[in-house]
Amino acid sequence: RKEVEQDPGPFNVPEGATVAFNCTYSNSASQSFFWYRQDCRKEPKLLMSVYSSGNEDGRFTAQLNRASQYISLLIRDSKLSDSATYLCVVNQGTGGGNKLTFGTGTQLKVEL
Amino acid sequence: NAGVTQTPKFRVLKTGQSMTLLCAQDMNHEYMYWYRQDPGMGLRLIHYSVGEGTTAKGEVPDGYNVSRLKKQNFLLGLESAAPSQTSVYFCASSSPGRMGETQYFGPGTRLLVL
Numbered sequence: 017r018k019e020v021e022q023d024p025g026p027f028n029v030p031e032g033a034t035v036a037f038n039c040t041y042s043n044s045a046s047q048s049f050f051w052y053r054q055d056c057r058k059e060p061k062l063l064m065s066v067y068s069s070g071n072e073d074g075r076f077t078a079q080l081n082r083a084s085q086y087i088s089l090l091i092r093d094s095k096l097s098d099s100a101t102y103l104c105v106v107n108q109g110t111g112g113g114n115k116l117t118f119g120t121g122t123q124l125k126v127e128l
Numbered sequence: 129n130a131g132v133t134q135t136p137k138f139r140v141l142k143t144g145q146s147m148t149l150l151c152a153q154d155m156n157h158e159y160m161y162w163y164r165q166d167p168g169m170g171l172r173l174i175h176y177s178v179g180e181g182t183t184a185k186g187e188v189p190d191g192y193n194v195s196r197l198k199k200q201n202f203l204l205g206l207e208s209a210a211p212s213q214t215s216v217y218f219c220a221s222s223s224p225g226r227m228g229e230t231q232y233f234g235p236g237t238r239l240l241v242l
Contacts, residue, residue, distance in 0.1 A: 059233035113178045120170035
């Protein structure tokens with residue numbers, strides 16, 4: 017089983033739609049959780065951290081379910097500029113160095 | 129601030145050749161990382177460093193060596209390149225502690241080994 021699993025997609029949605037991605041992680045001792053965004057042929061960039069109580073940043077909402085070991089990202093009112101790959105990222109807290117484990121990513125395509 | 133920079137941006141090697149990828153950061157970060165990204169595999173950690181003069185192995189260290197002689201630089205070496213090392217290589221940096229969990233990435237180096 018992969019340490020961090022995501023549906024690769026692609027998710028093709030019309031502009032203005034609401035779309036949700038889920039991610040599961042295998043290590044129950046994982047400490048911190050994040051969503052990164054990666055545009056085509058570019059480097060990953062932090063989109064948002066995921067807190068136990070859930071958190072929102074504009075059109076983006078992230079939630080964590082520790083009991084079921086999954087993380088979600090909800091995007092409301094999708095824009096063309098949201099088209100990218102969304103990486104689910106976990107700090108498993110092992111070995112120091114703030115090492116992160118990345119999922120393979122979910123591709124989103126927002127269309128007119 | 130330039131953030132994290134990588135050189136070169138693109139390189140073609142023949143099997144058996146050697147090369148060094150350079151990563152530089154101007155954010156005074158303690159931690160630095162080298163990843164490779166392959167289709168369907170996601171980002172995988174090759175080596176990392178928690179400070180000047182220290183390095184450690186990540187998930188896929190075989191065939192690579194690293195050095196961190198200066199805090200701002202992290203070098204990744206391929207002594208004898210193999211076609212399996214064709215990939216996109218990303219360098220990243222961060223600070224210690226919970227506030228430092230955000231990793232800042234360089235633009236990547238695309239390496240093709242023939």
